Amino acid sequence: MSSSPSTPTPPLTLTVLGCGTMGVAILSGIIDSLTTLRSGLTTPSHSQHLPGPGTFTPLPTHGTSTPPALPPRLPSRFIACVKRKESAVRVRKSLGLHGVEVIENDNIRGVSEGDVILLGCKPQVCEEILKQEGMSEVLEGKLLVSILAGVRLERLRELVPQSTRVVRAMPNTASKIREGMTVISLPPSPPLPASETALITWIFNQIGLSLVLPEKHMDACTALCGSGPAFYALMIEAMSDGGVMMGLPRAEAQMMAAQVMQGAGRMVLRGEHPAIIREQVSTPAGCTIGGLLVLEDGKVRSTVARGIQEATRVAAGLGSGR
Numbered sequence: 001m002s003s004s005p006s007t008p009t010p011p012l013t014l015t016v017l018g019c020g021t022m023g024v025a026i027l028s029g030i031i032d033s034l035t036t037l038r039s040g041l042t043t044p045s046h047s048q049h050l051p052g053p054g055t056f057t058p059l060p061t062h063g064t065s066t067p068p069a070l071p072p073r074l075p076s077r078f079i080a081c082v083k084r085k086e087s088a089v090r091v092r093k094s095l096g097l098h099g100v101e102v103i104e105n106d107n108i109r110g111v112s113e114g115d116v117i118l119l120g121c122k123p124q125v126c127e128e129i130l131k132q133e134g135m136s137e138v139l140e141g142k143l144l145v146s147i148l149a150g151v152r153l154e155r156l157r158e159l160v161p162q163s164t165r166v167v168r169a170m171p172n173t174a175s176k177i178r179e180g181m182t183v184i185s186l187p188p189s190p191p192l193p194a195s196e197t198a199l200i201t202w203i204f205n206q207i208g209l210s211l212v213l214p215e216k217h218m219d220a221c222t223a224l225c226g227s228g229p230a231f232y233a234l235m236i237e238a239m240s241d242g243g244v245m246m247g248l249p250r251a252e253a254q255m256m257a258a259q260v261m262q263g264a265g266r267m268v269l270r271g272e273h274p275a276i277i278r279e280q281v282s283t284p285a286g287c288t289i290g291g292l293l294v295l296e297d298g299k300v301r302s303t304v305a306r307g308i309q310e311a312t313r314v315a316a317g318l319g320s321g322r
């Protein structure tokens with residue numbers, strides 16, 4: 001896309017090695033984005049309402065918002081590797097119509113045909129997959145992007161040939177609707193070629209927002225980004241239950257809870273401070289402060305924070321094979 005018509009760029013193949021819930025979510029989001037780009041509507045869905053990733057300044061400022069550089073080559077062929085027949089059928093059903101090739105129980109072929117390999121299996125099987133006979137040969141010189149919780153860059157590098165560049169990313173299931181949040185950890189040394197950094201950030205920027213952070217933060221990011229949709233889903237259920245208890249129909253209560261959560265989140269992403277939002281809603285002697293005090297009595301704030309702490313602790317152990 002960045003090249004002139006006289007210098008066509010070769011197509012790039014993205015192989016998802018272990019294509020389950022997350023693999024399907026990521027591929028769906030990327031394919032949707034490419035379809036939009038090809039149709040000439042160049043704006044990803046999330047950036048219609050928000051500053052683009054290149055201009056978005058998150059708080060706190062320790063992370064770097066990722067540059068919106070276009071990589072020299074964009075993925076145009078997609079391969080999904082799974083182990084079991086029933087999974088192949090399931091992935092074909094959701095992605096086959098979009099031209100994704102599904103390969104069952106032949107990871108060597110899937111990896112040999114890919115330029116970028118997105119590792120999407122469970123942490124517990126990563127070693128078995130990367131150590132399979134013949135895998136080292138087909139991984140030579142390739143870019144491996146691992147979305148695995150708890151498996152460190154150092155460990156991944158031990159499992160692949162030296163010529164394989166390894167990156168970690170922690171996305172979430174909202175990637176499927178291109179409203180994901182991904183944190184990327186790049187290898188400190190040797191640094192990734194600029195074109196590969198651009199490619200990785202491009203991929204994750206198509207399916208939501210992305211940030212680059214040092215790897216030491218990855219377990220906390222796994223709790224916040226990776227597990228986060230489950231925590232917010234619980235909150236939506238709890239808010240809906242309250243509405244239902246007070247006589248609202250379930251479907252309407254759920255819609256209100258989800259849209260209100262989205263609205264509050266978008267206000268924060270546009271720069272409003274959560275404490276200011278909370279104070280502005282809390283009319284003196286009003287119902288909001290009444291509700292907030294009950295939530296504070298129930299230690300919701302520290303319970304949620306401790307939930308992130310516990311999820312971080314568990315994430316840190318996921319790569320140890322225990």
Ligand SMILES: NC(=O)C1=CN([C@@H]2O[C@H](COP(=O)(O)OP(=O)(O)OC[C@H]3O[C@@H](n4cnc5c(N)ncnc54)[C@H](OP(=O)(O)O)[C@@H]3O)[C@@H](O)[C@H]2O)C=CC1
Nearest residue numbers: 018019020021022082083084087120121122123148149226
């Ligand atoms: N779920 C989430 O919300 C998030 C998950 N993650 C991380 O993403 C990774 C994947 O999670 P998730 O998508 O939920 O897991 P799934 O179990 O849904 O997907 C794992 C995939 O790996 C495949 N697989 C297993 N063994 C092999 C093998 N030997 N060769 C090829 N493929 C194989 C499975 O195929 P088959 O079914 O045929 O066995 C399946 O398609 C995990 O490491 C997790 O930590 C990160 C962020 C969020």
Ligand SMILES: O=C(O)[C@@H]1CCC=N1
Nearest residue numbers: 149222223226227318
């Ligand atoms: O619960 C898990 O282990 C995975 C990782 C992040 C989200 N789900």
